[in-house]
Amino acid sequence: MSGSTSSRSALVVGAGIGGLTAALALSRTRWRVTVLERAPELDEVGAGLSIWPRAWRILGDLGIADRLVDGTRPAIQAGLRRPDGRWLAKVRAEASGRTPVMVHRARLHSALVGALEEREDVEVRTGVTVTGLAGLDAHGPADLVVAADGIRSVIRNELHQREDVRYAGYTAYRGVTAEPVPGEASTTGGETWGSGVRFGCAPLVDGRTYWFVTANRPAGENSGDHHADVTALVGDWHEPIPQLLAATPPSAVIRGDICDLRLPLRRFDHGRVALLGDAAHATTPNLGQGACAAIEDAAVLAAQLAGHARIDSALVAYDRIRRPATQRLVRASRLVGVLGQVDNGPVVAARDAGLAGVGAIAGLVSR
Secondary structure: OOOOOOOEEEEEEOOOHHHHHHHHHHHOOOEEEEEEOOOOOOOOOOOEEEEOHHHHHHHHHOOOHHHOOOOOOOOEEEEEEOOOOOEEEEEEEOOOOOOOEEEEHHHHHHHHHHHHHOOOOEEEEOOOOOOOOHHHHHHOOOOEEEEOOOOOOHHHHHHHOOOOEEEEEEEEEEEEOOOOOOHHHHOEOEEEEOOOEEEEEEEOOOOOEEEEEEEEOOOOOOOOOHHHHHHHHHOOOOOOHHHHHHOOOHHHOEEEEEEEEOOOOOOOEEOOEEEOOHHHHOOOHHHOOHHHHHHHHHHHHHHHHHHOOOHHHHHHHHHHHHHHHHHHHHHHHHHHHHHHOOOOHHHHHHHHHHHHOOOOHHHHHOO
């Protein structure tokens, strides 16, 4: 209800997917929201992400889904392959309510920003560096603080008095083709697992293709030429991998070490402060659920606040609902990464033989 009188105020720290979704969900339940973002401009970087059905329904309720998809989504041939192209598990991921919608992260971010700009009860302040809870007083009194400041959250570290980030042992390269790629690339997704290296791809709703490569590396190792790195790693693997790499501008390839939070996860609620998204439960990307988990956090948080008279009681309920679910996600994703990044020859052969005999694995990796 744009223009409605809001009786409660919230500060949201971080204008990523989770923070913006939380701001929108809160504003639609009569909260006045101020979003604080460190970057000088609202400009999301990244590549593709998968939005699974629960998160998609939430985006639909918030009026975001219709801003993301034009036309119909094609059926995709997906599954798990070896570098030589032999399928270990194969499924046909029909465009239905049971499969994810693949969008560019910047597209979702832009849709959320656009929705917030239409509301009179939300203000986004850029160029604001938050160094701790005490510094938030400068931005006015608030009944609620939502810490959505990412995996390196300064607010989480202040509350827990420790650094919980764990390096998973591998790095990831991500890219998106400059234009739609014809042929097999337009209808094929899934992953290819080698020895200590994985490749995955999926067509986006705009016709382009998102891809990623993971490789076992020491933390921080960086040659500076990401496109050359991925070409050396998977450039001689099966089609359409070489075709996709060739269709991706070198400047469009990004790289980042893969990290998650140590288990068990700490509490998401601290008085009037709620941790959300990666600040609460950063996970490895192996299940394609990171953005979805943040979106679901936002919906549950807004619902609990609307259903409880006391904010602290609402946050206790939010923690009780979301922490067990996201802890299972962090653990499951970590285990898939361990399996996918095996680099011992005999173990890789045994893994592939086992995967080939278990068709159900296709449902896990065909995202």
